[in-house]
Amino acid sequence: MALQKKLFLIIAVALINVCITSLSNAQVVYSTKYASDANIKIYVSKYKSDADLVVYTTKYKSDAGDNNGVWYFTEYSSDAKKKIYFTDYKSDANLVIYFTDYKSDAGWTNSSKKQLMY
Numbered sequence: 001m002a003l004q005k006k007l008f009l010i011i012a013v014a015l016i017n018v019c020i021t022s023l024s025n026a027q028v029v030y031s032t033k034y035a036s037d038a039n040i041k042i043y044v045s046k047y048k049s050d051a052d053l054v055v056y057t058t059k060y061k062s063d064a065g066d067n068n069g070v071w072y073f074t075e076y077s078s079d080a081k082k083k084i085y086f087t088d089y090k091s092d093a094n095l096v097i098y099f100t101d102y103k104s105d106a107g108w109t110n111s112s113k114k115q116l117m118y
Contacts (some may be wrong), residue, residue, distance in 0.1 A: 041095070
């Protein structure tokens, strides 16, 4: 019986850690005015085919995704998981994104750059 309780506690703690990790990776972003304040520089493409990531912006923080392209823009940098700077030149960017109107279109097209948003 004691072994079963210990096993249950280990599994419960593991599940809680997974939930906390999932929430901490939510894509809550803040747009900075200066490149030096940002974690990542982003170029917005006019074409979906040029993008590394297709992004859908949500109105609610609770809808923000887990590095899946569903972003919530916060007004406060302290609330953000990532601070981003929008550059005018593709050559200056670490990541190229395309904004979509459909949540179902959001996601990575170039998975080699996925680590940039963790």
